[in-house]
Amino acid sequence: MGLNDLLHRPAFSFSSFALMAGVILLWAMRTPPSSLVDDGEIPDRYLRGLIIRAVLGLVAVVAGAYAVVSDHVAWSMPLFASGFGLWLRLVRSNGRRRHESSGLRRIVNLADSALNASLLGGILIVGNLLAFKYGGMPIDMTRERSFSLSTTTLKQLAELDRPLTLTVFHNRGSQSIQQLDRVNQLLELYKSANSKLVKVELLDRFNEPDRYENLTKQVPDVALIPDGGVVFTYGEGESPDRMLVRNSDMFNLSASSSRPVGNEYISEFHGEDAITSALIRLREGKRSLIVFTTGHGETSANSDPRQPGVGIFRHRLEAVGSKLVDIDLNASQIDPETKLIIIIGPKSPFRPVEFVKLSAALEKNIPLLVLADASAKSGLEGFLKNYQVEIGAGVVVDPRSNYEGQSRLVIAQVGGPFRHPIVDPISNRRVLVPMAGPLRLMAPAPQVTIPLKVETILATGSESWAESNPQSLPPVLDPKDDSAGPVFVGVAISEPGKTARDPVKPKLVVFSSPYLIDNPFIEIAPTNLDLVMNAATWLRGRPDLIGITPKTHVALTLSVNPGMRARLVIVPTIMSVVVIIGLGVGTYLARRV
């Protein structure tokens, strides 16, 4: 190590400063010779020795504090011990004699004060360190739990093994600035959860063009994003893993996700879901393959929020690290690496060979998510019976709990009596179930040794029913032909483990509405998307990745007339001013009397 290196080491700088401070202190504390002569009995040399000891004690304690700050706790112990030892000995051996000399008294008192102050400071610092260690995350006192992270996120952050830098870049539009605030608030929580490894950086693309250009070289997609986003850099060195999350993945800009209801403005924020999903994806480093079937009039991949299609759902799957592939089962084989097969709203029948392929995939533990169209004869009805689910006739209607008086757009509450990993995170929220058919659970076939575990995960309300005559308007419950509610519209099927301790293998989830995640209905009921995303995640055997519930924020508007607003401001003010003046004058008069 050269001299230059030594000079640039912080410890060297600190020692030099400490030494200089010690010399200055020594000079400042020196006892004037005149006082020593007056005191007579205490020799000058003895007093100077005490001053040197007091100063050395101070230097040792400060050096110990520095050692603690620089993570050299073991080194701090002898330094603290020598510092406190010097002071303690000075006070003990000279305490009784301190009245013999004013100089001695000053030195003893100073050493005593320094000792006590250091001990008190030490206790307070330990208290603060404990607060940092055990009170790291601020207590969230908001009604909406806006500043709390899910256990999934906390677990992911706790398991980080490399530094994670989150670079937030933004535009200057008012919307972008608002989004920036919210994203920053969220990322601060990530940092609080693991302050050692998580770092948050802000990048203003207009003020810092060089940094921005550098970022676009590392992640070219950044240049294509108009509003803003977060770049993840996981690891250090030449080629760390990088990933991008767009603001549009975190903020659902649709009308329904931010909607005024009376004097409330309700907005939803998917930031935690998007960022944690990206983090998981980054850590796992592999995209899971999801297959969408085609060739039977399945719902299109259109992503226009106003048009029919499942583009929003597909985009969300991609955002959480899935690779989507469309295949025609009639012409192609299912890749053995496939993690999930999704069938949405087929209208024309599947061929027998396709059912064979689907059955083989299920045998190989490739699960299946079906959004069936009860009104179409796709052949899935027979196929699903093999898995103890039957799609019944008719359409589910609810004259009471529906969307804008349309009885076939039934609103159902998630959870209730049904507990399942798919619905538990979004329990008590409402979903819109458009034009659904009734699902019935069937008994297992007699030859089956280990029956499948079939669980209802979603049902409509008790006032709904399965209307056997879809033409009747308004629908009327016919006790003979119609099945009274609650009507099952979502079912999860899994294969139990061989023993009670073995985990279940998710096999199949069936929803009886093909429009559950149709773009316009997601716009009306965003929870629909969360429900189906949770189902997809559960089927992939990753309950730890079950979608994180979006944070709902309700901004209130003060809806009172201007007169009331004026009264609201003036009345308490006048009351308060009168009370203050009255009490002040009263006190003055009382004192005068």
Next chain:
Amino acid sequence: MRHVPTLVRRELGAYFLGPMAWLILLGFQAIAWLNFWDLVEVLARPQVGLSQLSDPMVTYISGSMPFWIAMMVAIPALTMRLLAEEKRSGTIETLLTVPISETEVVTAKWAAGVIMYLVLLIPYALYLPFLYYQAEFHFDLGPIAALSIGLTTMGMMFISIGVFFSALTRNQIVAAIGTFVVMFLMLMLTFLGYRYVAGRGAVWAEALKFCSILYQAYGFGVGQLDLRVLAMHLSVAIFMLYLAVKVLQSREDRG
């Protein structure tokens, strides 16, 4: 510590029997009125912010510059005379000739200062029930609780700094200036310093932000109760009171 309640009553009497406390209270009332007026106007605008979490308490108190300026004026004014005046008039000698320790004197002065500080916040609290019940604006009570706790510990810290400076000198103006300067550093310079260094990646930017009173108040205002911040406030308060006691005790040595 058995003399502390008596001494606190004496100090509170000294506050309220003079015009100073009432005038400061009136001043705070005027600022609270302006802040509340501003809050009502802000809340009456349709709230269509995109997922932005800005609690009314941030607009009302945490982010209100008049509130903090009033604090920087009121706290030095409240604390400057606590010990400096006793020293100037010589009554500290009388006080300490009776069997009362320096610790009791300092604790009582500080407690009286804290009570007076909390009284100053009453005008701010006064408006909220009207907003909640009269205007039926059912705001979140969590951030109010967090802000109340945070402002209380913050006040304890500020008053202890004032007591310390008041113990250092017999000149009230010097004590007030000392307190004001420290408060200014904690309020403004930490905030501006953080804003300046944050973009430059300085390692101590986070420490600066943690010490910034404005950021702390913002956190409380949005409903985050950070125990680390409370621990810091209380630690500083205890340490400053200890120093104030030591300064008073050193008076004997010099005497």
